[in-house]
Amino acid sequence: MSVAYEPITGRYLTIEVAGRPVRIYIEEAGQGQPVICFHTAGADNRQWRHIMNDAELTANHRFIAPDLPWHGKSLPPEGFQEEEYLLTTEVYVETVLKLVEALELENPIYAGCSMGGRIALQLALHTPEPFKGFIAIEASDFQPAWYDIDWFHRPDAHGGEMGAALVSANIAPQGPAADRWATQWMFMQSGPGVFRGDLNFYTRDDSLVGKLGGIDTAKTPVHIMVGTYDMTCTPEDARRTAEQIPGATLAVMEEIGHFPMSENPATFRPHFVEALAKMG
Amino acid sequence: MTTTLAARFTEMGQMLAAKPHLLRLGALFSETVLIEVDGNEYYLTFHRGQLERVTEGPSRQTPWRFALRVDGEALAKFWEPVPEPCFHDIFGFVKTGRGRIDGDILALVKNLRFFKEFMALGRSQEVSA
Numbered sequence: 001m002s003v004a005y006e007p008i009t010g011r012y013l014t015i016e017v018a019g020r021p022v023r024i025y026i027e028e029a030g031q032g033q034p035v036i037c038f039h040t041a042g043a044d045n046r047q048w049r050h051i052m053n054d055a056e057l058t059a060n061h062r063f064i065a066p067d068l069p070w071h072g073k074s075l076p077p078e079g080f081q082e083e084e085y086l087l088t089t090e091v092y093v094e095t096v097l098k099l100v101e102a103l104e105l106e107n108p109i110y111a112g113c114s115m116g117g118r119i120a121l122q123l124a125l126h127t128p129e130p131f132k133g134f135i136a137i138e139a140s141d142f143q144p145a146w147y148d149i150d151w152f153h154r155p156d157a158h159g160g161e162m163g164a165a166l167v168s169a170n171i172a173p174q175g176p177a178a179d180r181w182a183t184q185w186m187f188m189q190s191g192p193g194v195f196r197g198d199l200n201f202y203t204r205d206d207s208l209v210g211k212l213g214g215i216d217t218a219k220t221p222v223h224i225m226v227g228t229y230d231m232t233c234t235p236e237d238a239r240r241t242a243e244q245i246p247g248a249t250l251a252v253m254e255e256i257g258h259f260p261m262s263e264n265p266a267t268f269r270p271h272f273v274e275a276l277a278k279m280g
Numbered sequence: 281m282t283t284t285l286a287a288r289f290t291e292m293g294q295m296l297a298a299k300p301h302l303l304r305l306g307a308l309f310s311e312t313v314l315i316e317v318d319g320n321e322y323y324l325t326f327h328r329g330q331l332e333r334v335t336e337g338p339s340r341q342t343p344w345r346f347a348l349r350v351d352g353e354a355l356a357k358f359w360e361p362v363p364e365p366c367f368h369d370i371f372g373f374v375k376t377g378r379g380r381i382d383g384d385i386l387a388l389v390k391n392l393r394f395f396k397e398f399m400a401l402g403r404s405q406e407v408s409a
Contacts, residue, residue, distance in 0.1 A: 146375065231365075
């Protein structure tokens with residue numbers, strides 16, 4: 001009798017980011033064109049598990065999904081106990097580039113959601129060279145907070161549960177209940193202060209505003225995807241962003257919110273297949 | 281209209297009493313919430329997660345912890361079995377300018393899942409939550 005293991009495997013590696021070693025957990029499935037996949041704020045690489053378990057997609061794509069430091073099974077750097085975690089664009093970008101180098105990925109497609117989508121645009125503008133193209137999911141040039149990010153790290157309340165309850169505003173009601181709740185569970189499990197620290201750069205760094213015209217989509221395609229139920233990065237936000245990037249394409253996804261890969265995998269799948277095809 | 285809404289909130293309280301997971305989530309929630317619909321006031325008093333009473337306003341003497349103010353059409357859309365975008369969540373009222381949340385917002389956020397799921401009980405065919 002054989003064990004019905006999923007095809008996803010998990011490994012650890014240590015890279016240096018911001019001058020310090022960080023131990024990163026990555027999950028991987030498939031073979032062929034590398035696609036490095038990044039999760040949203042306050043969550044982890046489990047958001048990508050449905051794509052990574054898709055036999056048709058993994059037949060010719062090698063999906064690699066890291067947990068960013070502080071997230072999922074990637075520990076914070078040594079000494080974290082006396083630090084305030086505040087992610088920056090620079091540290092996120094360095095983490096991505098170091099991972100691509102350490103994993104010896106050749107011409108990978110970058111796919112990222114929410115803050116991962118924002119970083120797709122940063123990479124496309126400033127350091128597109130290692131990449132084949134960019135899939136920027138629920139991505140925009142800038143989103144100021146419509147909430148107080150300090151709510152999510154308090155000694156008198158559970159930041160993860162509050163974060164999950166807040167982000168449920170960005171989940172479409174049409175997704176299967178199991179997938180909608182699995183999406184929220186990742187936020188509930190998020191380490192103390194991590195969601196807040198992620199939102200630090202996401203809600204404050206407006207450095208892309210007015211600069212997106214510098215992206216050369218003839219060399220590296222940019223495909224932006226947005227769900228109609230996303231109240232954080234709305235279809236209007238994504239459209240405004242796409243219109244600033246000559247040659248960028250946009251897909252508006254019905255019955256989907258801010259977490260397409262995990263909240264409604266079946267509805268997301270054909271949109272993601274289309275996105276991969278646009279990467280050339 | 282006002283009587284109908286008060287009755288609906290009361291009915292939602294009865295549904296809440298039959299939801300053990302919500303009573304557990306709301307075990308520390310003992311507050312009065314003002315829900316204002318088209319200018320009509322409804323004071324919902326919760327005690328340890330149970331809806332104890334619904335009192336119709338207007339009142340300037342009833343203390344409340346936080347308030348959700350919304351127009352009746354937007355609330356009706358929120359209570360559709362499958363609401364359209366921006367009407368699927370109470371924060372959508374704020375995003376679209378159809379409503380306002382004020383008072384002790386942190387008290388709301390600390391009990392956000394409880395309060396959102398309570399409000400969703402008004403859906404004519406409750407979405408499995």
